[in-house]
Amino acid sequence: MEDKEVIIGKYKVKVIRDACISAASCVAFSPAVFQLDEEAKAVIQEGATDEEANILLAAQSCPTAAIVITDTETGEQVWPK
Protein backbone atom coordinates (compact mmCIF):
# COMPACT_ATOMS: atom_id res chain seq x y z
CA MET A 1 0.00 0.00 0.00
CA GLU A 2 1.27 3.46 -0.90
CA ASP A 3 2.07 5.60 2.13
CA LYS A 4 -0.34 8.52 2.18
CA GLU A 5 0.98 12.07 2.28
CA VAL A 6 -1.03 14.72 4.08
CA ILE A 7 -0.56 18.49 3.99
CA ILE A 8 -0.75 20.13 7.40
CA GLY A 9 0.11 23.83 7.42
CA LYS A 10 3.34 24.20 5.49
CA TYR A 11 4.31 20.60 6.13
CA LYS A 12 3.74 17.54 4.02
CA VAL A 13 3.68 14.59 6.40
CA LYS A 14 3.95 10.88 5.70
CA VAL A 15 4.14 7.77 7.87
CA ILE A 16 6.24 5.00 6.37
CA ARG A 17 3.97 2.21 7.42
CA ASP A 18 6.52 -0.57 7.06
CA ALA A 19 8.89 1.29 9.38
CA CYS A 20 6.34 1.96 12.13
CA ILE A 21 6.87 -0.25 15.17
CA SER A 22 3.88 1.04 17.12
CA ALA A 23 5.91 2.92 19.72
CA ALA A 24 3.15 5.57 19.84
CA SER A 25 5.44 8.40 20.89
CA CYS A 26 4.14 10.33 17.88
CA VAL A 27 0.64 9.99 19.33
CA ALA A 28 1.88 11.37 22.65
CA PHE A 29 3.36 14.47 21.02
CA SER A 30 0.61 15.18 18.54
CA PRO A 31 -2.57 13.20 19.25
CA ALA A 32 -4.56 15.50 16.98
CA VAL A 33 -2.56 14.31 14.00
CA PHE A 34 -1.35 10.79 14.79
CA GLN A 35 -3.46 7.87 15.95
CA LEU A 36 -2.84 4.15 15.90
CA ASP A 37 -5.07 2.10 13.65
CA GLU A 38 -6.33 -1.45 14.19
CA GLU A 39 -2.90 -2.84 13.30
CA ALA A 40 -1.30 -0.44 15.84
CA LYS A 41 0.38 1.48 13.05
CA ALA A 42 0.37 5.25 13.09
CA VAL A 43 -2.03 6.94 10.70
CA ILE A 44 -2.57 10.63 10.06
CA GLN A 45 -6.05 11.83 10.88
CA GLU A 46 -8.13 13.26 8.04
CA GLY A 47 -8.24 17.04 8.25
CA ALA A 48 -5.86 17.06 11.20
CA THR A 49 -4.19 20.25 12.32
CA ASP A 50 -1.63 20.95 15.01
CA GLU A 51 1.23 23.32 15.67
CA GLU A 52 4.10 22.61 13.31
CA ALA A 53 6.41 22.33 16.34
CA ASN A 54 4.31 19.49 17.74
CA ILE A 55 4.32 17.64 14.44
CA LEU A 56 8.08 18.02 14.22
CA LEU A 57 8.51 16.78 17.79
CA ALA A 58 6.31 13.79 16.99
CA ALA A 59 8.48 12.94 14.00
CA GLN A 60 11.69 13.43 15.99
CA SER A 61 10.36 11.18 18.75
CA CYS A 62 9.84 8.25 16.40
CA PRO A 63 12.50 5.62 17.14
CA THR A 64 12.54 4.36 13.55
CA ALA A 65 12.22 7.72 11.76
CA ALA A 66 9.00 6.47 10.21
CA ILE A 67 7.55 9.97 9.96
CA VAL A 68 8.83 12.03 7.06
CA ILE A 69 8.20 15.77 6.93
CA THR A 70 8.75 17.97 3.91
CA ASP A 71 8.44 21.77 3.89
CA THR A 72 6.06 22.56 1.04
CA GLU A 73 7.40 26.11 0.73
CA THR A 74 11.04 25.18 0.24
CA GLY A 75 10.63 21.60 -0.95
CA GLU A 76 13.20 20.56 1.62
CA GLN A 77 12.89 17.48 3.76
CA VAL A 78 12.71 18.73 7.34
CA TRP A 79 12.84 15.33 9.03
CA PRO A 80 14.62 12.95 9.08
CA LYS A 81 17.69 15.00 8.31
Ligand code: SF4
Ligand atom coordinates in the same frame (compact mmCIF):
# COMPACT_ATOMS: atom_id res chain seq x y z
S1 SF4 B 1 6.45 6.97 16.86
FE1 SF4 B 1 7.04 6.03 14.89
S2 SF4 B 1 7.04 3.86 15.30
FE2 SF4 B 1 5.89 4.83 16.94
S3 SF4 B 1 3.78 4.75 16.29
FE3 SF4 B 1 4.61 6.70 15.65
S4 SF4 B 1 5.30 6.35 13.54
FE4 SF4 B 1 5.05 4.36 14.50
